[in-house]
Amino acid sequence: GDTYKISFSKPGYSDSIISNYVIHDGESKTINVILRKLPGKITGKITTVTQVPVSQATVTAKNSSNHVFSAVTDNNGNYEISSLEFGAFTVTANKTGYTSKQQVIVNITLQNLSVIANINDFTLNQGNVTGIVKDKSNNPIIQANIILSGALGSASVISGSDGKFAISGLVLGSYNFKCIKPSYAVFDTVIYVTDSVNVAVVLTLNNSTIKGY
Numbered sequence: 001g002d003t004y005k006i007s008f009s010k011p012g013y014s015d016s017i018i019s020n021y022v023i024h025d026g027e028s029k030t031i032n033v034i035l036r037k038l039p040g041k042i043t044g045k046i047t048t049v050t051q052v053p054v055s056q057a058t059v060t061a062k063n064s065s066n067h068v069f070s071a072v073t074d075n076n077g078n079y080e081i082s083s084l085e086f087g088a089f090t091v092t093a094n095k096t097g098y099t100s101k102q103q104v105i106v107n108i109t110l111q112n113l114s115v116i117a118n119i120n121d122f123t124l125n126q127g128n129v130t131g132i133v134k135d136k137s138n139n140p141i142i143q144a145n146i147i148l149s150g151a152l153g154s155a156s157v158i159s160g161s162d163g164k165f166a167i168s169g170l171v172l173g174s175y176n177f178k179c180i181k182p183s184y185a186v187f188d189t190v191i192y193v194t195d196s197v198n199v200a201v202v203l204t205l206n207n208s209t210i211k212g213y
Contacts, residue, residue, distance in 0.1 A: 001022060001023050001024035001025045001027065002022075002023065003020055003021065003022050004021045004022075004023065005017065005018070005019050005020070005021070006018045006021050006031065008033045008035060009035075010035055011067065011069075013035040013036060013037055013038060013083070014035065014036050014037075014038055015035075016033050016034070016035055018031070018033075037082075037083045038083045038084055038085050039113045040082075040083070040084030040085060040086060040108035040113055040114075040115075041080065041081065041082045041083075041084060041108075041113065041114045041115070042061050042080070042081045042084065042089060042091060042106060042108075042114075042115055042116075042117055043078070043079065043080045043081075043114065043115075043116055043117075044059070044078070044079060044091070044104075044116050044117040044118045044119065045073075045076070045077045045078050045079075045118050045119075045120075046059065046073050046077045046079065046093050046118075046119050046120075046122065047077055047118075047119075047120045047122065048098075048120070048122040048123065048124070049120065049121055049122065049123055051120065053073075053075070053076050053077030053078075054073060054077050054093075054095060054098065054122050055073055055074060055075045055076070055077060056072060056073060056095065057072065057073045057077070057079075057093050057094065057095040057098075057122070058070055058071075058072055058093065058094055058095065059071050059072070059073065059079045059081065059091065059092070059093045059119075060091070060092055060093070061081050061084070061089040061090070061091045061117075062089065062090050062092075063084075063085070063087050063088065063089050064087060064088060069081050069084060069089075073093075084108055085108070086108050086109055086110065087107070087108060088105060088106070088107045088108075089105070089106050089107075089108065089117075090103055090104070090105050091103065091104040091105070091106060091117040091119070092104075092119070093119045093122075095122070096169075097124065097125050097169045098122045098123065098124055098125060099122070099123050099125055099171050100119060100121050100122045100123075101121060102119045102120070102121040104117040104118070104119060125169045125170055125171050125172075126169075126170075126172070126195055127168075127169070127170030127171060127172045127173075127193035127194065127195065127197075128166070128167070128168045128170065128193075128195065128196050128197065129148065129166070129167045129168075129170065129177075129191070129193060129197050129198075129199060130164070130165065130166045130167075130196070130197070130198050130199070131146075131164070131165055131198055131199035131200060131201055132159075132162070132163045132164045132165070132200065132201065133146070133159045133163045133164075133165065133179060133181070133201040133203060134163055134200075134201070134202055134203070135184075135202070135203055135204075135205070136202060136204060136205075139163075140159075140161075140162050140163025140164075141159060141163050141181055141184070141203055142159055142160065142161050142162075142163060143158055143159065143181070144158065144159040144163075144165075144179050144180065144181040144184075144201070144203070145158060145179070145180045145181065146158070146159065146165050146167070146177070146178070146179050146201075147176075147177075147178045147179075147180070148167060148170070148175040148176070148177055148191075148193075149175065149176045149178075150173070150174060150175040150176055151173075152170075152171040152173045152174070152175065153170070153171055155167050155170065170193050171193075172193055172194060172195075173192065173193060174190060174191070174192050174193075175190070175191055175192075175193055176188075176189075176190055177189050177190065177191045177199060179201045179203065181203055183205060183206055184203040184204060184205055184206060185203065185204045185205075185206055187201050187202070187203055
């Protein structure tokens with residue numbers, strides 16, 4: 001047999017430790033442990049810059065140990081993250097179609113178990129890119145792959161039966177723009193997305209040939 005120190009832990013609960021636990025050779029024991037929920041709580045509201053509540057936004061709280069806790073806002077933009085340990089948390093929020101860069105740092109202590117972190121900088125992504133893909137003879141090209149990428153995000157779409165395409169809900173700013181279609185040279189450029197940008201894409205057939213015997 002021997003003497004052991006046994007620890008029990010789970011995120012959101014206080015640890016429980018049993019010291020000097022003795023187990024003899026051939027002995028079998030059952031240990032029942034009660035873990036108590038941690039008392040810390042972060043609440044708040046997520047809104048746009050014009051104070052419109054943002055529902056279904058994901059709110060995350062990360063502590064100094066990089067443990068992440070999250071919640072989703074209700075129809076009024078409110079959220080609650082509970083069962084948190086003492087310490088500092090960095091709170092952020094995000095939702096597809098919106099941009100938010102705000103971070104709120106809160107500190108849960110024995111004297112301040114419930115803290116508030118409101119985020120109110122959400123802006124609706126309103127950038128739109130439209131265009132048409134054609135060949136040099138002005139014929140529409142269908143099923144061409146249009147790809148936007150960059151630090152602000154990425155998006156892609158396939159040109160329709162008329163060669164037209166549209167991408168909406170983009171963060172305003174600079175993107176790499178590519179159009180790819182088999183048998184054609186890649187169309188590659190940089191565009192700046194505003195409320196409405198139209199891109200005329202002209203693809204050129206590849207002239208490379210392979211010959212052999």
